[in-house]
Amino acid sequence: MLKEEYDPIYVMADGDRIKQLLTNLFENSIKYGKPNGRTKISFFDMDENILVEVTDDGIGIEEKHLSRLFERFYRVDKSRSREAGGTGLGLSIVKHIIEAHNQTITVRSTPGVGSTFGITLKKAKPN
Numbered sequence: 001m002l003k004e005e006y007d008p009i010y011v012m013a014d015g016d017r018i019k020q021l022l023t024n025l026f027e028n029s030i031k032y033g034k035p036n037g038r039t040k041i042s043f044f045d046m047d048e049n050i051l052v053e054v055t056d057d058g059i060g061i062e063e064k065h066l067s068r069l070f071e072r073f074y075r076v077d078k079s080r081s082r083e084a085g086g087t088g089l090g091l092s093i094v095k096h097i098i099e100a101h102n103q104t105i106t107v108r109s110t111p112g113v114g115s116t117f118g119i120t121l122k123k124a125k126p127n
C-alpha cells in the first residue's frame with residue numbers, strides 16, 4: 001500500500017555522491033537478489049537524521065563476512081551472484097561517501113532471506 005502524499009524532507013548532502021551511493025546499493029540489491037525479487041526503500045525520520053534503508057529478499061550474507069564487506073575488493077563468493085564480474089569496490093565507495101558526510105552505514109542480513117543496508121543523512125535545518 002502506498003500512502004498518498006508525504007511532506008518533503010530535505011537533507012544536507014552532496015547530491016551527486018548520494019546518488020552514486022544509492023545506485024550502488026540498488027544495484028547490489030538486484031545483482032544479489034533472486035529472479036523476480038524485490039527491493040524496498042524505506043525512510044525513517046530520526047529527529048536530526050533521516051535513516052534510509054535498502055532491503056532486498058536475495059541471497060543474503062553470512063555473518064562472518066559482514067565485518068569485511070566494506071573493504072576494497074572484498075567479495076563474498078563470486079560464484080553466488082546472478083551476475084558475476086563485480087569489482088568489490090562498490091561498498092568501499094559507499095562507505096567512503098558516508099564517512100565524508102560524517103554519517104553511518106549499517107548492514108544486517110540473513111542468508112537465504114535477504115539483506116538490509118541502512119544509511120543516515122543529516123536533515124537540513126528548516127528555514
Ligand SMILES: Nc1ncnc2c1ncn2[C@@H]1O[C@H](COP(=O)(O)OP(=O)(O)O)[C@@H](O)[C@H]1O
Nearest residue numbers: 028029032060075076086087088089090091115
Ligand atoms: N545486497 C546484497 N546481498 C548479498 N550480498 C551482497 C549484497 N551487497 C553486497 N554483497 C556482497 O558484498 C560484496 C561486496 O559488494 P560490492 O563492494 O558492491 O562489490 P561487487 O558488487 O562489485 O562485488 C559482493 O561481492 C557481495 O558478495
Ligand SMILES: [Mg+2]
Nearest residue numbers: 028086090091
Ligand atoms: Mg556492487
